[in-house]
Amino acid sequence: xxxxxxxxxxxxxxxxxxxxxxxxxxxxxxxxxxxxxxxxxxxxxxxxxxxxxxxxxxxxxxxxxxxxxxxxxxxxxxxxxxxxxxxxxxxxxxxxxxxxxxxxxxxxxxxxxxxxxxxxxxxxxxxxxxxxxxxxxxxxxxxxxxxxxxxxxxxxxxxxxxxxxxxxxxxxxxxxxxxxxxxxxxxxxxxxxxxxxxxxxxxxxxxxxxxxxxxxxxxxxxxxxxxxxxxxxxxxxxxxxxxxxxxxxxxxxxxxxxxxxxxxxxxxxxxxxxxxxxxxxxxxxxxxxxxxxxxxxx
Numbered sequence: 001x002x003x004x005x006x007x008x009x010x011x012x013x014x015x016x017x018x019x020x021x022x023x024x025x026x027x028x029x030x031x032x033x034x035x036x037x038x039x040x041x042x043x044x045x046x047x048x049x050x051x052x053x054x055x056x057x058x059x060x061x062x063x064x065x066x067x068x069x070x071x072x073x074x075x076x077x078x079x080x081x082x083x084x085x086x087x088x089x090x091x092x093x094x095x096x097x098x099x100x101x102x103x104x105x106x107x108x109x110x111x112x113x114x115x116x117x118x119x120x121x122x123x124x125x126x127x128x129x130x131x132x133x134x135x136x137x138x139x140x141x142x143x144x145x146x147x148x149x150x151x152x153x154x155x156x157x158x159x160x161x162x163x164x165x166x167x168x169x170x171x172x173x174x175x176x177x178x179x180x181x182x183x184x185x186x187x188x189x190x191x192x193x194x195x196x197x198x199x200x201x202x203x204x205x206x207x208x209x210x211x212x213x214x215x216x217x218x219x220x221x222x223x224x225x226x227x228x229x230x231x232x233x234x235x236x237x238x239x240x241x242x243x244x245x246x247x248x249x250x251x252x253x254x255x256x257x258x259x260x261x262x263x264x265x266x267x268x269x270x271x272x273x274x275x276x277x278x279x280x281x282x283x284x285x286x287x288x289x290x291x292x293x294x295x296x297x298x
Contacts, residue, residue: 054291060094064210069126069144092121113233165294195235
């Protein structure tokens with residue numbers, strides 16, 4: 001690891017956290033329109049030539065080293081901007097209910113399904129996946145220290161698909177409708193699926209942090225946290241052997257106040273802290289070929 005880079009990231013995050021209770025790690029390029037009735041429409045710009053990368057950070061609130069993974073993720077966002085699409089998954093032993101003060105359960109059924117399939121937390125957190133690329137030496141698993149190397153390999157590759165996200169949010173009803181338009185930019189031989197989830201930033205709670213005094217950090221800021229899914233753990237089938245320029249549009253809806261975590265506790269999401277994340281993956285290998293995210297509102 002680059003020690004100086006990590007120190008810079010720690011200082012940056014500390015300054016932001018001390019300044020306010022809402023931390024916006026970065027700002028995607030999104031067009032936001034509010035009509036006369038208060039309906040908010042946000043649209044992410046097309047990425048016709050740019051390859052993005054999905055980074056899934058598996059962690060838990062009583063995992064003392066997991067803040068290192070979060071810092072590395074924010075460092076990569078600072079380096080690559082919106083080309084990094086982040087999702088934090090609270091799953092496994094370290095995300096379970098524990099004695100006070102670790103009583104909030106942030107795990108979700110979708111995150112648990114992913115963790116059970118990929119086995120990330122069983123190997124040891126903090127760890128995760130970069131585009132869910134499988135193969136030696138670790139299978140799907142990627143320790144946080146190798147995420148920069150994976151980004152350097154993947155991001156220069158040609159973009160195989162484009163994702164456009166349009167969110168329509170009705171604040172009075174807390175209803176969110178998301179339309180995802182996927183365009184394949186080259187002919188591909190496999191079957192491909194689309195997953196669409198909601199993440200939330202700026203959640204303040206306890207985190208065990210071996211690199212903080214005290215170690216029981218009461219005002220830790222959780223960002224990019226997986227909170228809900230529009231289309232289940234494994235998404236919908238888009239196409240089999242799509243041709244170049246083949247385009248598919250899917251629309252989904254959910255209410256931000258009704259998602260439920262694995263303990264049956266409703267997750268009342270804060271709309272201005274939420275993103276929609278969409279990614280296309282190979283149904284056979286599970287490798288992600290493109291990802292994108294878009295604010296719900298700003």
